Amino acid sequence: MRVALVLEYDGSRYCGWQSQPQSCSIQDALEAALSAIAKERIRVITAGRTDTGVHALYQVVHFDTSVHRPLTAWVRGVNAFLPNDIAILWATEVSDKFHARYSAVERRYLYLLLSQPARPGIHHHKVGWHHLPLALERMQFAGNILIGEHDFSAFRAAECQAKSPIRTMTQLHITRHGNLFVFDLRANAFLQHMVRNIIGCLVYIGKGKYPPEWMYELLENCDRTYAAPTFSAAGLYLAGVKYDGDWCMPELAEVPLIPGMSLYH
Template identity: 35%
Template sequence: MNVKILLEYDGTAYCGWQRQKNALSIQEVLETAISTITGEKVNVIGSGRTDAGVHALGQVANFKTNTRIPIDKLPYAINSKLPEDIVVKHAEQVAEDFHARFCAKSKIYTYTIYNSKFPSPLLRKYSYFYSKPLDINAMKRAAEKLVGIHDFKAFMASGRPVKSTVRHLQRLEVVQNGDIVKLEIQANGFLYNMARIIAGTLLDVGIGKKDADEMTSIIKSKDRNCAGKTLPPEGLCLVKVIY
């Protein structure tokens, strides 16, 4: 049967989702745990490759298995073999042709900025600390200009070639709650480091380094050097995958 699972994980200790030869990945740990309880060699397909240090509240994956473990008991069985920083929250049987990556319609990420005079020891692994005041209204205006179907080549880091750099950025909101500034980003797909570069560009607007109206020209430039820096991974979290 084809099993779809919902995952939450703290990415701090891992090289990212994808299995690598010389570093520990979420995929490897998960495949090892599932193989241990099923006695099968399994290939776990994720909805996307979160990078090193990136977290997930709602990562989705699927794998094929012949296990006789009841589907409602499967999360408990898998979790018994997983470390504390990875948890399977739900499992269900899906159609044989379901593919966690190719069937996804869109994904929602959040990027969290901790904007305060002093850093927070409790939030240091889950946010980017920035001590100077931010112009939230300017960041919101800039965000609006990025929404839509655009060529986001200027917001892509080199290293992962793709057929097309056009993406549909469906929603980009800047939400402030006290010292927490959260960027909520929904798109039909993300280029390599796209969310973190968008966050870095909006931060530049917030500190007055860039103007909100520059977003259009940055998109048109297709030049990575025109956008902001890539913010660190710890502030990024995959919140939901929509099918």
């Protein structure tokens, strides 16, 4: 039997998604909790691996098991064995043809960036931070340059294992809420560190270090060394994974992120 789960987590104290020998990852915690309910060893496949310190509002995994449990056991039962900063939101049985990663047709990430002179306190680990003012219009212009199918080599990590740097960006929407900038990115898939590297370049443009047209140069030269440094993981959230309607996966509902502000799918 194959089961699909939707979960959320605060990645602040974890070494990323992928299982590690020291058992410090989200995957390690989830597989231990699932195994406790199934009474057998469970391994999960994820829609996308998140890095150290990155959060998820809507992560999808699937796993195979020989035991039958009610769906409530895969939600409330597993949650009873999980740390408080990881929670299963939804579960369903799926066909053996469903694959959390390969069946996905789009991923969505949100990046929350606080622009103010002093570093954040209450929202430490939940937002990125830049101490200088940022020009929204400059960043919006530059972000639109990335829409479409491109070679994103200038925005991939050196250790990225993806076979191809070609990705299709379908949305890069930037809004401002007081001193908080919200970057909403959608693509068929993302390269390792791609979102954080894009944010770093947009910040350089927003503070006036480079003109918005610099983004054309980065796409053309395909050289990571010309781009800005990788930005902080603190403000990054995996916010959605889209599948064909035949799989009947739930839609992402209203997402409260910062007190007094809500973001919608």
